[in-house]
Amino acid sequence: MKLDSKIPAGNLAEKWSNQKFNYKLVNPANKRKYEIIVVGTGLAGAAAAASLAELGYKVKAFCYQDSPRRAHSIAAQGGINAAKNYQNDGDSVFRLFYDTVKGGDYRSREANVYRLAEVSSNIIDQCVAQGVPFAREYGGLLDNRSFGGAQVSRTFYARGETGQQLLLGAYSAMMRQVGLGNVEIFPRSDVQDIVVIDGRARGIVLRDMVSGKIESYIADAVILATGGYANVFYLSTNAKGCNATAIWRAHKKGALFANPCFTQIHPTCIPVSGSYQSKLTLMSESLRNDGRIWVPKDPNDKRPPNEIPESERDYFLERKYPSFGNLVPRDVASRNAKEMIDDGKGVGLTGKAVYLDFAEAIQRLGKDSITEKYGNLFEMYEQITNEDPYKVPMRIYPASHYTMGGLWVDYNLMTTIPGLFALGECNFSDHGANRLGASALMQGLADGYFIISYCIGDYLAQSKKDKLTTDAPEFKQAEKDVSDKINRLLNVNGSKTVDELHRELGMVMWDYVGMSRNAEGLTKAKKMIKDIREDFWKNVKIIGTNEEINQSLEKAARVADFLELGELIAEDALQRMESCGGHFREESQTEENEAKRDDENFSHVAAWQYNGADKPEVLHKEQLQFEFVKPSQRSYK
Amino acid sequence: MALLNLHLKVWRQKNNEDEGRFVDYNIQDISTEMSILEMLDVLNEKLIKEGQEPVAFEHDCREGICGCCGIFINGRAHGPLKRITTCQLYMRHFKDGETIVLEPWRAKGFPVLKDLMVDRSAFDRIIAAGGFVAVNTGGAPDANAVPIPKHNLEKALDAAECIGCGACVAACKNASAMLFVSAKVSHLVRLPQGKPEREKRVFAMLNQMEKEGFGSCTNTEACSAECPKGISMDVIAQLRREYFRASVRQEKE
Numbered sequence: 081m082k083l084d085s086k087i088p089a090g091n092l093a094e095k096w097s098n099q100k101f102n103y104k105l106v107n108p109a110n111k112r113k114y115e116i117i118v119v120g121t122g123l124a125g126a127a128a129a130a131s132l133a134e135l136g137y138k139v140k141a142f143c144y145q146d147s148p149r150r151a152h153s154i155a156a157q158g159g160i161n162a163a164k165n166y167q168n169d170g171d172s173v174f175r176l177f178y179d180t181v182k183g184g185d186y187r188s189r190e191a192n193v194y195r196l197a198e199v200s201s202n203i204i205d206q207c208v209a210q211g212v213p214f215a216r217e218y219g220g221l222l223d224n225r226s227f228g229g230a231q232v233s234r235t236f237y238a239r240g241e242t243g244q245q246l247l248l249g250a251y252s253a254m255m256r257q258v259g260l261g262n263v264e265i266f267p268r269s270d271v272q273d274i275v276v277i278d279g280r281a282r283g284i285v286l287r288d289m290v291s292g293k294i295e296s297y298i299a300d301a302v303i304l305a306t307g308g309y310a311n312v313f314y315l316s317t318n319a320k321g322c323n324a325t326a327i328w329r330a331h332k333k334g335a336l337f338a339n340p341c342f343t344q345i346h347p348t349c350i351p352v353s354g355s356y357q358s359k360l361t362l363m364s365e366s367l368r369n370d371g372r373i374w375v376p377k378d379p380n381d382k383r384p385p386n387e388i389p390e391s392e393r394d395y396f397l398e399r400k401y402p403s404f405g406n407l408v409p410r411d412v413a414s415r416n417a418k419e420m421i422d423d424g425k426g427v428g429l430t431g432k433a434v435y436l437d438f439a440e441a442i443q444r445l446g447k448d449s450i451t452e453k454y455g456n457l458f459e460m461y462e463q464i465t466n467e468d469p470y471k472v473p474m475r476i477y478p479a480s481h482y483t484m485g486g487l488w489v490d491y492n493l494m495t496t497i498p499g500l501f502a503l504g505e506c507n508f509s510d511h512g513a514n515r516l517g518a519s520a521l522m523q524g525l526a527d528g529y530f531i532i533s534y535c536i537g538d539y540l541a542q543s544k545k546d547k548l549t550t551d552a553p554e555f556k557q558a559e560k561d562v563s564d565k566i567n568r569l570l571n572v573n574g575s576k577t578v579d580e581l582h583r584e585l586g587m588v589m590w591d592y593v594g595m596s597r598n599a600e601g602l603t604k605a606k607k608m609i610k611d612i613r614e615d616f617w618k619n620v621k622i623i624g625t626n627e628e629i630n631q632s633l634e635k636a637a638r639v640a641d642f643l644e645l646g647e648l649i650a651e652d653a654l655q656r657m658e659s660c661g662g663h664f665r666e667e668s669q670t671e672e673n674e675a676k677r678d679d680e681n682f683s684h685v686a687a688w689q690y691n692g693a694d695k696p697e698v699l700h701k702e703q704l705q706f707e708f709v710k711p712s713q714r715s716y717k
Numbered sequence: 718m719a720l721l722n723l724h725l726k727v728w729r730q731k732n733n734e735d736e737g738r739f740v741d742y743n744i745q746d747i748s749t750e751m752s753i754l755e756m757l758d759v760l761n762e763k764l765i766k767e768g769q770e771p772v773a774f775e776h777d778c779r780e781g782i783c784g785c786c787g788i789f790i791n792g793r794a795h796g797p798l799k800r801i802t803t804c805q806l807y808m809r810h811f812k813d814g815e816t817i818v819l820e821p822w823r824a825k826g827f828p829v830l831k832d833l834m835v836d837r838s839a840f841d842r843i844i845a846a847g848g849f850v851a852v853n854t855g856g857a858p859d860a861n862a863v864p865i866p867k868h869n870l871e872k873a874l875d876a877a878e879c880i881g882c883g884a885c886v887a888a889c890k891n892a893s894a895m896l897f898v899s900a901k902v903s904h905l906v907r908l909p910q911g912k913p914e915r916e917k918r919v920f921a922m923l924n925q926m927e928k929e930g931f932g933s934c935t936n937t938e939a940c941s942a943e944c945p946k947g948i949s950m951d952v953i954a955q956l957r958r959e960y961f962r963a964s965v966r967q968e969k970e
């Protein structure tokens with residue numbers, strides 16, 4: 081299989097305009113003849129559903145929650161980047177592009193990233209027009225903050241609830257189209273398969289999560305915007321329901337999966353408190369604008385933090401990276417925290433935490449100003465830990481957070497299955513080996529509001545209408561496959577709960593496929609994951625039937641997929657014998673223990689092709705070309 | 718950290734047709750560091766192992782923002798503490814040996830689906846009726862073209878924080894959705910972008926609210942007291958003004 085990224089020719093700054101001009105158009109009167117399925121109503125899905133319906137397409141939007149407004153984008157705290165240069169601090173489209181390519185450790189496509197930076201400004205305009213209340217200065221103009229990996233202030237925010245406000249904007253735009261009859265929503269739908277007919281994606285099969293009915297829906301094109309797969313680690317900052325099922329099933333139907341091992345560990349999360357822990361709560365990266373990260377210099381120093389004098393503290397990020405300080409990118413911050421903890425300098429009862437201290441900022445700016453910026457995060461922290469971060473430093477620890485890998489897409493956001501598009505976190509396109517803070521919201525909305533409508537028009541304009549219905553044998557077969565799998569799950573009747581097995585998988589992923597990886601550990605992990613998978617199919621216990629609300633059954637279907645995806649992540653990590661961004665191979669580091677890339681051998685996207693159950697997947701490589709930025713050893717010193 | 722032994726009275730209802738009943742469970746060694754949902758996870762693991770059906774409850778983000786979770790705990794929406802969602806309620810707020818009563822939201826507009834889960838799709842239909850600014854993608858003016866005074870912005874954001882959990886409805890003796898509707902109206906009308914459709918919006922949303930079977934508001938303030946985001950009664954006062962203003966305008970036209 082030859083991977084064609086379809087990057088348009090021409091100068092970087094002209095590629096997208098040229099491409100838009102070259103795209104075929106669907107005549108306005110014909111648009112309403114086309115039906116489009118959108119799976120996912122997060123920023124990417126809701127924005128796409130709204131924008132496509134506004135153009136006149138008939139859209140069906142699906143999500144697993146009880147309302148589209150609850151997609152996990154809602155939880156994003158810190159902010160969204162855009163190259164507005166409102167602060168007059170030297171930002172530009174090129175700088176945002178450059179920072180993103182560099183932040184991703186030169187493992188993303190230049191053309192895609194440039195387009196992202198180019199449309200970033202429109203996103204802010206669009207959101208403000210919808211009534212998104214971004215923070216403002218006293219003069220009434222928009223305010224910005226800084227995020228990791230950037231030396232300009234380009235992050236727009238709404239308190240610590242930026243994702244919520246952006247999602248409510250996209251959701252309300254979509255609901256307006258629901259009112260107008262152009263979008264139909266299907267909440268409480270668990271999409272379990274993608275249907276491909278004559279080589280084109282034509283629909284989906286889902287389980288109605290209330291009645292248990294297996295249902296098919298047909299369309300002219302299918303968009304997946306189902307978010308990331310960080311829950312493969314069991315404990316993560318993602319919502320409990322976040323899953324890889326839709327993209328994994330698409331993968332099994334022929335969509336290549338790109339860079340699965342590019343997963344992001346976020347440095348600042350509230351540490352684990354016990355074995356019952358069900359998820360980890362993020363403390364936004366924005367806190368690193370004012371919070372200072374430190375550990376005691378002496379591993380044996382067990383005094384409470386406020387009694388440790390300045391001279392006996394190690395502000396290790398400020399010490400090692402004077403020019404970026406606490407605002408180094410996430411992979412760097414996480415790895416350094418791990419290093420401190422491995423050296424025995426961790427704090428708190430479990431020793432698995434470092435301090436994030438606001439004392440100096442409170443003194444400098446006053447408590448009120450800190451409350452205004454981060455009040456809800458401080459409250460959240462206190463709720464969970466019973467400690468007041470205005471008085472004692474926060475304890476934080478890295479946690480699995482985001483997945484840069486995902487379905488391989490070309491420049492037109494189309495997967496290797498014609499007619500199947502992937503948007504937002506579930507594709508692999510823009511963040512290379514490490515995503516910068518505040519860039520996921522930007523990407524989701526860029527894909528949904530400003531990119532997909534052009535790409536999909538071009539696809540539809542070239543595809544013929546036909547009279548197919550969900551009675552087609554391909555739909556019937558997919559329905560049967562879904563039912564069979566559900567029955568198989570229900571019939572195991574073993575002795576372990578789904579959560580128990582998921583926790584086992586998570587432990588293996590965290591220990592061997594987490595922040596630091598090596599060949600021996602990865603090989604071991606592959607075997608262990610396989611064993612857990614076998615155990616799962618022999619030992620899982622699910623109570624109840626399919627024909628009712630059955631939350632254990634929902635979870636089981638997701639974990640079954642994670643148990644397959646987990647192995648591919650380990651395999652991809654094993655094959656990529658270099659360190660880059662969030663993928664740290666112990667065998668490949670600089671003398672200063674920083675990630676060492678190997679551009680000669682690994683300057684490519686690893687795209688995996690499914691090859692049948694329990695058979696090794698086939699690796700395809702898309703070589704990355706750097707015409708406009710020169711890859712160098714990333715330095716934040 | 719301490720460990721608690723607790724007595725739970727949990728509402729069990731197979732589906733919408735089932736009558737439903739309280740079932741008692743005893744549960745041991747619950748860490749005070751757990752959230753109440755983690756306590757339910759522990760209960761469910763135990764039930765599954767014993768071959769009994771786990772308790773169905775809604776949840777997703779588990780950090781107080783998605784609005785999925787919502788349990789009536791000891792007679793209060795989201796439990797005894799103010800300004801938090803169910804998922805943010807930690808077991809340290811309960812005493813060893815205590816009885817905890819867990820029920821679903823009860824309101825005509827929110828039919829029970831199973832155990833502690835209800836159907837809140839009425840909220841989506843209220844938003845579809847008018848809870849938006851009617852702008853299409855593309856062609857928006859520069860975001861700084863219209864300055865917005867910080868004070869108005871902050872007030873708009875206070876109202877926009879609503880997570881749509883439905884606690885306001887569950888807490889209200891009339892099962893009114895007035896706080897939910899007012900929060901959206903208030904959010905949008907405080908911004909220049911929301912002004913052009915202000916009259917239309919307030920009528921459309923209130924009509925839909927009525928159609929969905931929610932009661933009317935008699936200003937008991939229970940909604941605001943139980944709102945996990947602390948949305949204040951001011952928004953309801955503002956909705957009343959908006960409604961009055963829109964009615965007067967309509968008469969004139």
Ligand SMILES: Cc1cc2nc3c(=O)[nH]c(=O)nc-3n(C[C@H](O)[C@H](O)[C@H](O)COP(=O)(O)OP(=O)(O)OC[C@H]3O[C@@H](n4cnc5c(N)ncnc54)[C@H](O)[C@@H]3O)c2cc1C
Pocket residue numbers: 119120121122123124125142143144145148150151152153154155156157158159160161242243269270271272305306307308317318319322323325326362364481482503504505506517518519520521522524
């Ligand atoms: C705690 C947290 C904080 C974050 N903060 C920031 C930040 O400050 N800035 C930033 O840029 N990024 C942030 N991120 C990342 C960012 O929020 C996400 O990457 C982004 O919102 C993903 O959007 P999405 O539209 O791709 O997917 P999501 O918002 O995850 O939406 C996925 C949708 O798919 C649906 N779905 C999934 N599977 C199925 C299925 N099988 N069947 C049916 N429907 C399905 C879901 O119901 C949902 O509607 C944060 C992430 C987390 C976890």
Ligand code: FES
Pocket residue numbers: 775776777778779780781782783784785786787802803804805
């Ligand atoms: S689970 Fe999201 S608010 Fe409680």
